[in-house]
Amino acid sequence: MTTTRPIFQHFPELVAHLPWQPLADLPTPVQPLPGLANGWIKRDDLTHTAYGGNKVRKLEFVVAEMQARGVKRAYTFGATGTNAGVAAALMCKRAGVALTVYTFDQPDSPTVQRNQALMRAAGATLVHKGTLLATVLTFYLHPARLRRDSYFLFAGCSNPVGVLGYVNAALELADQIAAGELPEPEVIVVPVGSNGTLAGLTVGLxxxxxxxxxxxxxxxxxxxxxxxxxxxxxxxxMVDQTTAFLRRHVPALQALQVQAPPLNDAYFGAGYGVPTPAGQAAILRFAADFDVPLEATYSGKAAAAFLDEAAATQGPVLFWDTFNSRSTDALLQSMRDDAP
Ligand SMILES: Cc1ncc(COP(=O)(O)O)c(C=O)c1O
Incomplete structure (x- = not known):
């Protein structure tokens, strides 16, 4: 694990304005995908030895902000199987911050059940609200918003400082390209849920x-x-919020303007968390050919798009893997062993 991050090397002014603590194992590897002439993967499934995925990069800045503000209790929301809730629960536990997660319905699956068990084992309080609307109203109208020691974390850990985790990730990728670890990709494919990963990558690239x-x-x-x-x-x-923060603190970025790319809607299917045939086929291919586990809600659908992009593109195409691949059996067991 490096003890600093490219974002601070590029913009040392941020050190004074952006609390940070090293939670993630970075840089994550970049690898060619065997059997695909132009396919590459960025292994953000390995951002942490206990629990990887894209949230750990965001939480390096989020949890540091909580600690800088003396936060005692944090509140977030997500679907019943929220990966962000799991990552936040683990990192809040480590930081001594109590976490409440408000949840809304999503199609049930073993991943959903496992994530619920992980959040509970990490000590998070889960409150099921049913619909997304009821969940969002609870979150935004919460009386604890008046308390200075509480922290309201947007879904997917995608708040303004969390997004900077993916600005940093893009700078990390640029360093890997410069070091010759991979060619500059012609295309990079990433799933989009709460928008923070894509917003950060857009600015950072x-x-x-x-x-x-x-x-x-x-x-x-x-x-x-x-x-x-x-x-x-x-x-x-989200891009605009991020560029406003950077313009405010970095004199060299006074004129920074960044355009978000158009979203690809073609792989969504019937709904959030509802598997698609193309997504399921991509999950099987990634497991069999690359030994990389994906899931149906996010990474499987993005992987389907990636495989199509790779087939249609001559140059290198990079799949940004955002899903944890560490064993959650081991993690659950270790937390149960540690329980008083
Ligand atoms: C595995 C996985 N991939 C991708 C995403 C989407 O990232 P973002 O919420 O930053 O758009 C999420 C969470 O929302 C996720 O859990």
């Missing part, structure tokens, strides 16, 4: 001068009633 075309594969509902939740516009808002 532009800062690094990496010219890859970013394909964000939408895997969540585009709207909640009239509110755009997973759209190009919603990603653009």
């Amino acid at each position: 532009q800062l690094a001068g990496v010219k890859s075309r970013l394909v964000g594969v939408r895997v969540a509902e585009s709207h909640l009633g009239p509110i755009a939740t997973c759209t190009t516009g919603a990603v653009q808002q």
Whole structure:
């Protein structure tokens, strides 16, 4: 594990404005995918020895912000099988912050059940609200918002500082390209749920001068009633928040403007968490040919898009793996062994 991050090497001014603590094992490896002439993978499934996936990068900044503010209790929300809830529960436990997770329905699956068990074993309080609307209203109208020692963490750990975890990730990829570990990808494919991963990568790749075309594969509902939740516009808002933060603190970035890429809607299927045939086929292929486990809600659908992009593209195509691949059996057992 390195003791600093590329974002601070590029922009030392941020050290004074951006609390950070090393939680992740970075950089994550980049590897060619056997049998695919132009396929590459960025192994963010390995961001942590106990529990990988994309949330750990965000939580390096989120948990540090909690600690800098003296937070005692954090609140977040997600689907019943939220991966973000698991990662937040683990990292909050480590930081001594109590976590409440408000959940809404998603199709049940072994992954959902396992994530519920993991959050409980990590000491999180789970409160099931049923619909997304009821969950979001509980989160936004919560009386604890008036307390200084509470912290409200947007779904997917995608709050303004969390997104900087993926700005940093893009700078890390640029370093790997510069070091000759992989060629500059022509296309990079990533799933999009709460938008933070894509927003951060969009900003970071532009800062690094990496010219890859970013394909964000939408895997969540585009709207909640009239509110755009997973759209190009919603990603653009997160990009704008991030660039505003960088303009405020880094004199060299005064003129920074970044455009979010259009989302790819073609792999979403019938709903959030509802498996698609193309996603299921991609999951089987990744397991059999690459020994990389994926799941049906996020990474499987994005992997289906990746396989199509790789077939249609001459140059290198990178799949950004955002799903934990560490054994959750081992993690659950270790937490149960540690329980008083
Ligand atoms: C495995 C996995 N991949 C991708 C995503 C999407 O990332 P983001 O929420 O930053 O759009 C999530 C969570 O939301 C996830 O759990």
